[in-house]
Structure formats: C-alpha cells, structure tokens
Amino acid sequence: MKLKIDHKSQIPLYLQAEELLRRLIESPEYVDGKLLPNEIELSKILSISRTTLRQSINKLVYDGLLTRKKGVGTRVVESKSLSSKSKNWMSFSQEMSARGIPIKNFELHVSWILPEKKIASFLGIKEDKKILKLVRLRGRPEGPFVYFESYFHPTVGLTGEEDYKTPLYEMLEKEHGIIAMVSKEEISALVADEFIANKLETNIGAAILFRKRFVYDINEKPIEYNLGYYKADSFVYTVESRRE
Numbered sequence: 001m002k003l004k005i006d007h008k009s010q011i012p013l014y015l016q017a018e019e020l021l022r023r024l025i026e027s028p029e030y031v032d033g034k035l036l037p038n039e040i041e042l043s044k045i046l047s048i049s050r051t052t053l054r055q056s057i058n059k060l061v062y063d064g065l066l067t068r069k070k071g072v073g074t075r076v077v078e079s080k081s082l083s084s085k086s087k088n089w090m091s092f093s094q095e096m097s098a099r100g101i102p103i104k105n106f107e108l109h110v111s112w113i114l115p116e117k118k119i120a121s122f123l124g125i126k127e128d129k130k131i132l133k134l135v136r137l138r139g140r141p142e143g144p145f146v147y148f149e150s151y152f153h154p155t156v157g158l159t160g161e162e163d164y165k166t167p168l169y170e171m172l173e174k175e176h177g178i179i180a181m182v183s184k185e186e187i188s189a190l191v192a193d194e195f196i197a198n199k200l201e202t203n204i205g206a207a208i209l210f211r212k213r214f215v216y217d218i219n220e221k222p223i224e225y226n227l228g229y230y231k232a233d234s235f236v237y238t239v240e241s242r243r244e
Helices: 013-025 039-046 050-062 092-098 117-123 168-176 194-200
Strands: 066-069 073-076 104-113 131-140 143-152 180-191 207-217 222-231
Touching (some): 039 050, 050 066, 143 194, 168 180, 194 222
Antiparallel strands (some): 066 073, 104 131, 131 143, 143 222, 180 207, 207 222
C-alpha cells in the first residue's frame, strides 16, 4: 500500500498520518498482529517528523488498535483482542442531557490561583504560575447534587470571560481550538466534611462519590484537573465497555 501525505492540505499532518495508518493496519498483511515498520522508516515513508508520527501512533494505541513494547516495536492488535476502555466520554452537561435530566447551576465562580503541588505536577507547570480555577455547584432544579472544581493549563487560553453555562468541552473546542480527547478517571468513596455537606445540602458524614478526572488534548497534553463530589444517593456512575 502506498502511503502519501499531502503537505499542501489544510488537514494537520498527524491526522493524515493517523488515517493512513488506520488503512494500513486494516490491510490483510497486518490484520493478524504484524509489527509495523520502525518509527525511523515510517517517518521517512510518510515524510513527516518522528514527533508527528508518534502523535498518530499514540492515538491508535489509545483506540486499542496498536500496542507498543520497548525493544520490540509497534504491533497491530489482533482482531480477536478485547479492550476495556470506555469510549465516547462526555462532559457533565452532555451526560445529564443524554439521561434527560434538567440541570441547574446553583453556583459558578471563576478565579486565578496559584496551584497546589499535585495540580502543578499534573499540568507540568511551576507552582508560581497562576491558573484558572472554575467552581460549579450543579444539580436538579430541586437541589444540588454535585460540586466541581476544575483547574486548567495556562496554554488552554481561558480568560474567565467565557460562557461557562454551555458544555465545557464544546466551548473549549469552539472558542479556543482545544479538543479534549482523553479522560482518565479515578472513582472513590468518602464521607462529607462540613464544607461539602454545606454545598450539597446533606449531613456531615454522608456518603460521597469522589471523582477525579484528568483530561488531555489531542496531543495527549494535560489541559484540565477536575474534582467532582457527588451525593451518593443522587447519582449513579455507569461504565459501559463494549466487545469489538
């Protein structure tokens, strides 16, 4: 198969490379788990840098189509393999809309802060670099059931003047050209302290579902560190995994 990048096209090189690699790995030659040519060879074939090539390969690894092993190379995943990754994750607004649940914002605050060490570490910035913090208390019209804190990388370009009532990731893409591509989450249980109990209008010590979300852009660079505190009796977190 001839692989050719159009350097005059307005389509980004990494997206062109990704599409070409998708077609390549669907060919009979590779469908049963064959190793791809090494990065040096592939970058020469496509006439792109290895950095650009890695962006494309990273996306296909995330999609479960390729696997990489140090010292071995990049291999096509056999069609019989299973992936446990959940796909098509959404913003909170989109999640609730999909469930037919009307949502009300009870509080919305935007501020510029100096990040804590763990947040600065995730975003890959220094602790003396101010970042935008977005706080939202949300729920059904009859009362709140989730308290969010979001911290954004400075390069995202948020000013604080945006309309945060629209779906967050939709706004980031339309107004700032930032595509939220990957979400990695940690779900745990805790009990409400005085602050969270007050926000969620529940009792101190009540069960809370605590959700950390680490969001990355299309180049797998961190863009958002998100914390969510949900009333356990008002929210069920569902994960769907599909066999392919």
